[in-house]
Amino acid sequence: MKNHLIILNALNRHDIIESMSNNSILITIEKQVAFVTLNRPEVFNSFNREMALRLQKTLDDCASDKSVRAIVITGNGKAFCAGQDLKEVTSPELNPGFKKILEEHYNPIIRRIRSIEKPIVAAVNGVAAGAGANIALACDIVIANENASFIQAFSKIGLIPDSAGTFFLPRLIGFQKASALAMLGDKISAMEAERLGMIYTYAAAEKFDDMVRKTALKLANMPTKALGMIKQLLNQSMINDLEAQLNMESEYQIEAASSQDYAEGVAAFIEKRQPNFKGN
Numbered sequence: 552m553k554n555h556l557i558i559l560n561a562l563n564r565h566d567i568i569e570s571m572s573n574n575s576i577l578i579t580i581e582k583q584v585a586f587v588t589l590n591r592p593e594v595f596n597s598f599n600r601e602m603a604l605r606l607q608k609t610l611d612d613c614a615s616d617k618s619v620r621a622i623v624i625t626g627n628g629k630a631f632c633a634g635q636d637l638k639e640v641t642s643p644e645l646n647p648g649f650k651k652i653l654e655e656h657y658n659p660i661i662r663r664i665r666s667i668e669k670p671i672v673a674a675v676n677g678v679a680a681g682a683g684a685n686i687a688l689a690c691d692i693v694i695a696n697e698n699a700s701f702i703q704a705f706s707k708i709g710l711i712p713d714s715a716g717t718f719f720l721p722r723l724i725g726f727q728k729a730s731a732l733a734m735l736g737d738k739i740s741a742m743e744a745e746r747l748g749m750i751y752t753y754a755a756a757e758k759f760d761d762m763v764r765k766t767a768l769k770l771a772n773m774p775t776k777a778l779g780m781i782k783q784l785l786n787q788s789m790i791n792d793l794e795a796q797l798n799m800e801s802e803y804q805i806e807a808a809s810s811q812d813y814a815e816g817v818a819a820f821i822e823k824r825q826p827n828f829k830g831n
Contacts, residue, residue, distance in 0.1 A: 595677075599645075600639065603660065632679055633680045635652065635682055664689045668775075673687035673688075675750070676759065694754065695741035696756055699740075700738050774828040780806070784799060811829060
């Protein structure tokens, strides 16, 4: 399978836990799961240029670190992410301009999320607004705290949904609902987001962290080579016709069947034991 990853600056490997702080982004690696935290709680984790570029770097590091087999993106404090820091775009000194914000900040983040051949879970702990909502929706699995909410806030200030919002939202919930949410900017609760099919599931506040951790650890212990293939197939399904998708499934299935994880999975099934997948 073609390697779509951008490989830069791998993290040093630690078997149990590694923590480091880069101000706006925190990362903890535990049992092959990288927990990536947006860390500007004083502004509801809204993005400025520094945080956007640090998140890209962190995702690149996670992609290239072989000890990382699953990634969780979450927010520190009451919010997941409130989108763009409007103080930055209204500051004569700091404003990078929307062309740079989109081409150098958000679009590269979305491309990384979709191209990294490792499962990425969005753990939406609070409000996810604007680009923050759409970054979450671009992840492979979205788990929300029951108190979280999602809002396409762009139209309220005369903008349009970016960060692939107009791509993923109609595919997740249908054209009519996507059109209404994008135009009206209604706030959607975690329960309603699950009902609409916008997210995978939500959890009670006291169970949220445990559900996220268990899901991420489960993914990290699965045959992650196959999970990466599933991700690429789902990406292509959005543009392929049936014949192209069938051909791609055949190509990937043949490759998956030659993997060590497949051999281990079959052996474990026959021997009635738990498989020990390595991701190769």
